[in-house]
Amino acid sequence: MASIKDVAAEAGVSVATVSRVLNDHPSVSADARARVLSAVGALGYRPNAVARSLRTDQTHTLGLVISDVMNPYFTELARSVEEEARALGYSVIIGNADERPDLQDHHVRNLLDRRIDGLLVSPTDGGSPLMLDAARAGTPMVFVDRWIPGVDVPVVRADGRTAVRDLVAHLHGLGHRRLAIIAGPAATTTGRERVEAFREALGAYGLELPDAYIGQGDFQAESGRRVTEGFLDLAEPPEVVFAADNLMALGALDAVRARGVRVPDDIALAAFDDIPWFVHTDPPVTAIAQPTGELGRAAVRALVARIEGRPGESVTLPARLVVRRSCGEPYPASPEPDPAQAPAVQHPAKNRSHT
Amino acid sequence: MASIKDVAAEAGVSVATVSRVLNDHPSVSADARARVLSAVGALGYRPNAVARSLRTDQTHTLGLVISDVMNPYFTELARSVEEEARALGYSVIIGNADERPDLQDHHVRNLLDRRIDGLLVSPTDGGSPLMLDAARAGTPMVFVDRWIPGVDVPVVRADGRTAVRDLVAHLHGLGHRRLAIIAGPAATTTGRERVEAFREALGAYGLELPDAYIGQGDFQAESGRRVTEGFLDLAEPPEVVFAADNLMALGALDAVRARGVRVPDDIALAAFDDIPWFVHTDPPVTAIAQPTGELGRAAVRALVARIEGRPGESVTLPARLVVRRSCGEPYPASPEPDPAQAPAVQHPAKNRSHT
DNA sequence: CCCGTCGATGTAATCGATTCCACGAGTTCC
DNA sequence: GGAACTCGTGGAATCGATTACATCGACGGG
Numbered sequence: 008m009a010s011i012k013d014v015a016a017e018a019g020v021s022v023a024t025v026s027r028v029l030n031d032h033p034s035v036s037a038d039a040r041a042r043v044l045s046a047v048g049a050l051g052y053r054p055n056a057v058a059r060s061l062r063t064d065q066t067h068t069l070g071l072v073i074s075d076v077m078n079p080y081f082t083e084l085a086r087s088v089e090e091e092a093r094a095l096g097y098s099v100i101i102g103n104a105d106e107r108p109d110l111q112d113h114h115v116r117n118l119l120d121r122r123i124d125g126l127l128v129s130p131t132d133g134g135s136p137l138m139l140d141a142a143r144a145g146t147p148m149v150f151v152d153r154w155i156p157g158v159d160v161p162v163v164r165a166d167g168r169t170a171v172r173d174l175v176a177h178l179h180g181l182g183h184r185r186l187a188i189i190a191g192p193a194a195t196t197t198g199r200e201r202v203e204a205f206r207e208a209l210g211a212y213g214l215e216l217p218d219a220y221i222g223q224g225d226f227q228a229e230s231g232r233r234v235t236e237g238f239l240d241l242a243e244p245p246e247v248v249f250a251a252d253n254l255m256a257l258g259a260l261d262a263v264r265a266r267g268v269r270v271p272d273d274i275a276l277a278a279f280d281d282i283p284w285f286v287h288t289d290p291p292v293t294a295i296a297q298p299t300g301e302l303g304r305a306a307v308r309a310l311v312a313r314i315e316g317r318p319g320e321s322v323t324l325p326a327r328l329v330v331r332r333s334c335g336e337p338y339p340a341s342p343e344p345d346p347a348q349a350p351a352v353q354h355p356a357k358n359r360s361h362t
Numbered sequence: 363m364a365s366i367k368d369v370a371a372e373a374g375v376s377v378a379t380v381s382r383v384l385n386d387h388p389s390v391s392a393d394a395r396a397r398v399l400s401a402v403g404a405l406g407y408r409p410n411a412v413a414r415s416l417r418t419d420q421t422h423t424l425g426l427v428i429s430d431v432m433n434p435y436f437t438e439l440a441r442s443v444e445e446e447a448r449a450l451g452y453s454v455i456i457g458n459a460d461e462r463p464d465l466q467d468h469h470v471r472n473l474l475d476r477r478i479d480g481l482l483v484s485p486t487d488g489g490s491p492l493m494l495d496a497a498r499a500g501t502p503m504v505f506v507d508r509w510i511p512g513v514d515v516p517v518v519r520a521d522g523r524t525a526v527r528d529l530v531a532h533l534h535g536l537g538h539r540r541l542a543i544i545a546g547p548a549a550t551t552t553g554r555e556r557v558e559a560f561r562e563a564l565g566a567y568g569l570e571l572p573d574a575y576i577g578q579g580d581f582q583a584e585s586g587r588r589v590t591e592g593f594l595d596l597a598e599p600p601e602v603v604f605a606a607d608n609l610m611a612l613g614a615l616d617a618v619r620a621r622g623v624r625v626p627d628d629i630a631l632a633a634f635d636d637i638p639w640f641v642h643t644d645p646p647v648t649a650i651a652q653p654t655g656e657l658g659r660a661a662v663r664a665l666v667a668r669i670e671g672r673p674g675e676s677v678t679l680p681a682r683l684v685v686r687r688s689c690g691e692p693y694p695a696s697p698e699p700d701p702a703q704a705p706a707v708q709h710p711a712k713n714r715s716h717t
Numbered sequence: 718c719c720c721g722t723c724g725a726t727g728t729a730a731t732c733g734a735t736t737c738c739a740c741g742a743g744t745t746c747c
Numbered sequence: 748g749g750a751a752c753t754c755g756t757g758g759a760a761t762c763g764a765t766t767a768c769a770t771c772g773a774c775g776g777g
Binding site: 008051053054055056057058060061066076077079082083085086089093098100101103113116117119120121122140144228257260261264283284286287288289290291 | 363406408409410411412413416421431432434438441444453455456458468472474475477495499583612615616619638639641642643645646
């Protein structure tokens with residue numbers, strides 16, 4: 008592969024001049040510039056990003072460590088992150104932690120070794136020493152979706168508290184009194200917060216959240232299935248199951264279908280995170296939608312600000328309830344409900360760029 | 363951040379010795395090794411991968427350019443690619459082309475600039491000059507899922523021909539005679555092949571595939587919706603719509619739902635690519651399942667073989683039909699059909715590692 | 718006419734690693 | 748006892764870029 012020396016030789020100038028042309032430094036003669044450009048074209052030369060990074064100590068690359076690529080929520084997040092980063096002149100390297108702290112560490116270490124300019128993390132646990140050290144050592148970092156308390160790093164996330172209250176109001180209005188939740192790992196903020204918000208919202212209606220109605224999941228489908236089976240085996244099964252993410256909701260659907268239980272007649276189902284498929288499941292699933300694209304973009308902006316020496320602030324955006332049929336609401340006869348009716352939006356797909 | 367010089371100073375040896383310890387070169391005394399290791403620990407030193415890559419001309423990194431991250435099929439592919447690559451000591455950088463040739467080029471260029479060791483591509487088009495040049499210039503490359511004819515690059519893909527024949531047999535057996543397809547872009551091999559396989563299978567039953575029943579899609583949801591609306595507007599609408607990928611099937615579902623048309627009573631639906639959600643849609647969707655994980659792993663093995671100077675062969679694996687309810691088959695009364703019955707598998711989710 | 722300034726260019730140091738080569742000390746073998 | 752080897756080590760070149768500094772010619776002002 009041609010190097011800058013080959014270009015210099017071909018153009019009959021020094022490597023310094025070639026470099027100046029490439030970085031369009033002002034003091035190059037029109038003649039030299041033309042000769043360099045034509046040599047570049049003739050050789051099909053492309054600057055070696057590795058060498059450039061070594062010299063300038065900048066990779067123009069962001070690392071993104073997400074909890075699970077197979078989760079459509081994170082997939083959409085990754086997409087918006089890459090889009091915004093590209094617009095700002097950065098590339099993104101994605102590391103998939105698969106909800107495993109050891110894998111998360113592997114990717115953080117790998118990204119740090121590659122000297123990425125900044126790190127975007129959605130931590131799977133309370134924070135490995137590695138990540139905390141990196142943050143302390145001054146690696147520009149931003150948490151997205153989940154975060155680690157007590158670390159001085161901006162956080163970009165959605166606040167689901169209000170939406171969870173709306174959900175509980177909706178469920179209570181439908182006459183449900185025994186509500187259960189499939190929680191995420193206690194080591195994650197979202198794992199804890201969603202349970203807390205749920206408990207708090209129940210409290211407002213004088214309802215309890217007994218331990219038997221808190222199933223411990225891990226944000227993956229299999230755990231949703233397992234926990235739901237446990238709920239169905241109880242002497243007094245819950246009337247509603249609220250899954251703290253969309254994959255556990257998928258697992259819950261697997262479980263109820265395997266048992267021949269009907270939704271919402273026998274049991275109601277709701278989920279945190281809205282995805283396009285929820286419109287077409289049987290029945291369509293009531294869910295809490297996060298402004299995923301906005302979160303990704305805001306996170307990148309905050310991170311790039313940090314990298315470039317500007318402040319870089321935390322951002323919290325509201326999530327909102329999307330009511331469908333899985334909790335038993337009398338559904339409008341027309342295929343499309345009144346779009347003006349709040350807080351309900353029928354087709355999240357319509358907000359997505361490919362749709 | 364500490365460099366190899368700092369470690370050398372701390373340990374009282376030369377940088378050469380430090381490097382030898384790090385790459386466990388045999389000729390280092392036990393004493394020197396111990397001193398270096400403790401210096402490494404004390405300083406929290408990690409070798410700079412950028413500098414190392416510059417010197418060794420190896421990045422231990424694979425580039426993966428996929429057509430669309432939001433497509434669960436590619437998401438699963440990416441996951442298995444990363445897994446296998448990690449097992450073989452490589453990292454993966456993913457570029458999402460979003461079915462856009464210009465974006466694909468952007469990522470290929472970016473990856474080449476970063477001097478990745480090899481490239482895994484699922485081309486969105488007939489092949490940009492950039493990619494063809496890279497292949498000719500000797501960049502180790504492997505095509506996965508889709509490929510470009512006439513280029514000397516191994517191809518790892520699934521053959522859907524048999525499964526499509528099974529599908530048409532199934533549809534014909536149910537009495538359907540007017541079958542339509544939502545095709546992918548003609549610039550892609552999968553876009554063309556699936557139409558051809560479908561036409562051929564129809565031919566075996568003496569059925570035609572008229573132009574009006576070939577809708578031009580682009581593998582994204584919105585095109586599936588648009589094409590399906592076109593089909594429904596025909597004087598003689600098809601009895602079956604076969605979507606060439608899962609996102610267009612989602613779009614088709616959107617369209618039929620918006621019209622209040624029932625599946626499978628008014629129109630049947632089938633899709634290429636099976637995903638976990640198809641089990642829970644209303645109705646469950648009959649689909650052709652690819653051995654996605656196997657494809658990803660085989661592609662990585664072929665690419666790494668090429669990188670390391672070994673042959674690296676093309677691989678073709680069979681896809682298979684998974685019958686569900688969306689085409690109108692009388693569904694067994696029990697929630698689970700007999701698993702021995704071929705060619706049908708009910709829960710693709712069970713084959714996925716997180717389930 | 719001479720000197721200071723400016724624009725264009727080249728030389729060489731540098732980034733952080735790897736690795737070839739040379740060197741000194743200790744062994745082995747004749 | 749000395750030649751030939753081995754082993755552990757350090758010095759220095761190298762990868763491909765960027766950039767501070769030096770140089771040189773042209774030009775304008777006094």
